[in-house]
Amino acid sequence: MGRFTTLIVGAAVGALLAVVGVAAAMAALNPSASKVATQMADEAKANGQGGRAAEDPLDPPNFYGAR
Amino acid sequence: MLYACAAAVVVAVLAPLARAGYVLRYDMVFVPRQPLRWDLLAPAGTLPRAVPQDALVGLSAVVAPGWLVQRVVLAAVLAAAAIGAGRLVPARRAPARVVAAIGYAWTPFLAERLLIGQWGLLVCYAAMPWLIRAARDVRLGRPGAGARVVLAAACAAVTPTGGLIALVTTVVLVRPAGSSPHGPAGPRPWRPVPVLPVAVAALNAPWVVVAAGSGALATSDPGAVGAFAARGENWGGMPAALAGTGGIWNAAAVPGSRSGPLVPLVTAGLLVLAGFGFGALRRRWAEGTATRLAWLAGGSLLVSALGAVPGTSGALRAVVDQVPGAGLLRDGQKFLIPYAICLVLCFALGAERIADRVPGTGGRVVLAGLALLPVVALPDLAWGAGGKLRPVEYPAEWETVAAAVRADPGPVVSLPMSAYRAYPWNSGAIVYDPAGRYLAAPVVADDRLRVGDTVLSGESAAAAEIRARLADGRPVADEHVRWVLVQRDTGGSVPPAGLGALTEVHRGPALVLYRNPGYAAAAPDGDRLSALVGYLLAGMVVVVAGWRRFARTKSIRRRQEWAGSRP
Numbered sequence: 001m002g003r004f005t006t007l008i009v010g011a012a013v014g015a016l017l018a019v020v021g022v023a024a025a026m027a028a029l030n031p032s033a034s035k036v037a038t039q040m041a042d043e044a045k046a047n048g049q050g051g052r053a054a055e056d057p058l059d060p061p062n063f064y065g066a067r
Numbered sequence: 068m069l070y071a072c073a074a075a076v077v078v079a080v081l082a083p084l085a086r087a088g089y090v091l092r093y094d095m096v097f098v099p100r101q102p103l104r105w106d107l108l109a110p111a112g113t114l115p116r117a118v119p120q121d122a123l124v125g126l127s128a129v130v131a132p133g134w135l136v137q138r139v140v141l142a143a144v145l146a147a148a149a150i151g152a153g154r155l156v157p158a159r160r161a162p163a164r165v166v167a168a169i170g171y172a173w174t175p176f177l178a179e180r181l182l183i184g185q186w187g188l189l190v191c192y193a194a195m196p197w198l199i200r201a202a203r204d205v206r207l208g209r210p211g212a213g214a215r216v217v218l219a220a221a222c223a224a225v226t227p228t229g230g231l232i233a234l235v236t237t238v239v240l241v242r243p244a245g246s247s248p249h250g251p252a253g254p255r256p257w258r259p260v261p262v263l264p265v266a267v268a269a270l271n272a273p274w275v276v277v278a279a280g281s282g283a284l285a286t287s288d289p290g291a292v293g294a295f296a297a298r299g300e301n302w303g304g305m306p307a308a309l310a311g312t313g314g315i316w317n318a319a320a321v322p323g324s325r326s327g328p329l330v331p332l333v334t335a336g337l338l339v340l341a342g343f344g345f346g347a348l349r350r351r352w353a354e355g356t357a358t359r360l361a362w363l364a365g366g367s368l369l370v371s372a373l374g375a376v377p378g379t380s381g382a383l384r385a386v387v388d389q390v391p392g393a394g395l396l397r398d399g400q401k402f403l404i405p406y407a408i409c410l411v412l413c414f415a416l417g418a419e420r421i422a423d424r425v426p427g428t429g430g431r432v433v434l435a436g437l438a439l440l441p442v443v444a445l446p447d448l449a450w451g452a453g454g455k456l457r458p459v460e461y462p463a464e465w466e467t468v469a470a471a472v473r474a475d476p477g478p479v480v481s482l483p484m485s486a487y488r489a490y491p492w493n494s495g496a497i498v499y500d501p502a503g504r505y506l507a508a509p510v511v512a513d514d515r516l517r518v519g520d521t522v523l524s525g526e527s528a529a530a531a532e533i534r535a536r537l538a539d540g541r542p543v544a545d546e547h548v549r550w551v552l553v554q555r556d557t558g559g560s561v562p563p564a565g566l567g568a569l570t571e572v573h574r575g576p577a578l579v580l581y582r583n584p585g586y587a588a589a590a591p592d593g594d595r596l597s598a599l600v601g602y603l604l605a606g607m608v609v610v611v612a613g614w615r616r617f618a619r620t621k622s623i624r625r626r627q628e629w630a631g632s633r634p
Contacts (some may be wrong), residue, residue, distance in 0.1 A: 001608050002426060002427030002428070003427070003585060005425070005426055005427055005429050006427050006429045006432060007431075008430045009425055009429035010429070010432045012097055013433060013436030013437075014436070015437075016436065017389075017436055017439060017440065017443045019329070020329055020333055020440065020444050021443040021444075021446065022327040023327045023328060024324040024327050024329070024330075024443065024445065024446050024447075025324070025327075025446055025624050026327070026372050027323055027324045027325070027326050027327030027330075028322065028323035028324040028327075028446060028447040028453060029323070030323070043436075050223055058484060058534060059515075059517065059522055059536055060484070060485045060486065060487075060513055060515050060516060060517040060522065061485055061487075061489070061517070061558055062517050062519075063487070063497055064486075064487050064516050064517055064518060065294075065316065065317035065318070065320075065497075065516075065518050065519075066317070066318050066319060066518070066519055067294070067298055067316060067317070067318060067518060067519055
């Protein structure tokens, strides 16, 4: 009985960790939404569609951080 | 088992640091030998954000190279966090201690602050379990606990934010004088008030004194509140991110796994389990520390959310704009540390309660699974945060430039105007301009920041003057500037008119160093004596606490030896 319980619990815990782990690994390997948004903003700036702050060469570069 | 677990975490996270070189990322800048310069100890033109951290790194450079100091600090942070949490949790089963150890050393908070390079804040994170343990021992009237509170708080206070967190934690957790947790007849605590809060407050003296004597603007750009507010990392939004100890403002410092669809569900599971464990914490810490810790955790969670909640963000903007020093609150997520430790303690005890209900060896399986859950949910903290913490070597010409400046020290202007750089030899990772720590002379660099399209103003008058000269097409160097360093490999441009009649001393593929023939040495800025007073005060507090701790250990050993020698 004890072994059977351990087996069931082990299978449940293993399945939970597998689901969470696979989802986390996929998210880590795929570009995140924020990364895509940052890339799109960078491309827009490169095409001259950026904000006013991006046009002044004496302003700090835009790589420090993106929300 | 705890030590093995801590060692495994250190190896798993820092394995890439086995390679030679320096990890340079955002605020994490280590150089071969950081000079113990006065302007790093007591910056006169900027706010003391790295006081006394820079002084400690400068001191360490006397005995060890920067690459070694960096590795020791990072490994110590991870190990102390794991061991501290494992020893703090009042668990009955050893595996529950492992749940706490891994849980605290593998949080989104640690990963995000590591990725943004704020190792000084992580020292506070690692010191927090030790501080709470010592504060609880003070409440229980255990001898020598007060000294341990001060020593743990001293570790936390290597940055102003850490010092504040340590002070608030001490004030909240240490019981007022005269009362005993064991009732009127119980042992009297070690004079906890006002000695301990005053001693921990004194540990903040270095940055407080320097800030008071600094010529820099003490208030911050209110736009920084919005820029540095906590942010959502997935469909759960900002509340779920903070509840899971994540939510840093910078999307580039967030591990990719945090955007996963299951993250809010895992966070919800953690919270349920932590709620299940809080009852056990309150029962096992019957003297009241658990309740106080819960209040502290709740307060830290609220402070973290202040800048991101519509009603409170406006008030915070006004405070940051008007109150000197309130800029510390603009990046609120860094105040999550007390919440993180409370969450982990409760989570571990909740896991233990679940395990107690499972018959046979099933309980152990549950604890093993829950110990692994933080790692499985955040796999990209492993291997140097998914390969983002990579050691690199400085190009050789940095040493050439440093030698030239060392031979004829004087203020340096670092161009192009930017506080942070992205070097091709550092794989394009963003890092705070290393010139300020590499060169043996004060360095003026831009102190404005751009977050998205928002440019946040700085507080340095010297940097503003350089910017004005560049904008007007005037030479950047006046009689107060000895050197001008142009970093050609970081993007950006320097108008040729800005270099005026300077003499070129070095030209390499990445760096060009100019000497200003019109330099006239000026009197040093800032009130050095008063700044020294702050350091001396904090140093004295640490020495006295260390002496008390050492004397206590020695006296216990003597007593044991005496007892052992009796027939």
